[in-house]
Amino acid sequence: MPTDLLFWLLVLPGIVVGAYAQSRIKYNVAKYSRTPALSGATGAQVARYLLDARGLEQVAVEATEGVLSDHYDPRSKTLRLSQSIYYTPSVAAIGIAAHEAGHAIQDADDYFALEMRNLLVPVVQLSAQIAPWIFIGGLMLDLPRMAWIGAILFGASTFFALITLPVEIDASRRALDQLVSHRIINDAKEIEGVRAVLRSAAWSYVAAAVSAIGSWVFYLILLFARGGRNRS
Structure with missing residues (x-):
């Protein structure tokens, strides 16, 4: 099979799913950002309430720049919300804020998948910078071991992406459970709105x-194909 065709067969599914995910995120966040939360609580207020209810008063909640730049920093124990989430009393805002609070609760619970992901962060950051050069250099210089080191570093990024899935799905589950159990949302339409926002983000x-x-x-197939040619 031609290399170009193989590349597109393996990479195109991710591009298609990514495009679908972005369209759903934009649609649902825009839709439910215009839907007021019946409680009147902003994203910041919801995050603070859920953290305090879990005994996590030491976790700070801050506003940050950017669009959908919301995240939890386990190193500084800080939950950062984009300004449109931090200050807005909307269904989308409280859903996203609760999701990030879910990560802080995972951290407090020593959730294994989150701990594993946190350990991989420096490795993935380094591999993203050097893996392509090591891999390509190994192929061009006909140094199989060097190319395999590059492929293994790529594998770390793949494992990181895979372990991120249960982390994010669990945080969304915790978010919805916490919002309902604390009666921050109890209207069926609000629940469905939060679920739609979180589900689209999961994509x-x-x-x-x-x-x-x-x-x-694709990288592994290139290596095996190169090895087969060398043996022949």
């Missing part, structure tokens, strides 16, 4: 995993 992580797997398999 972006599915896309990342599919893309990472496809790319890694």
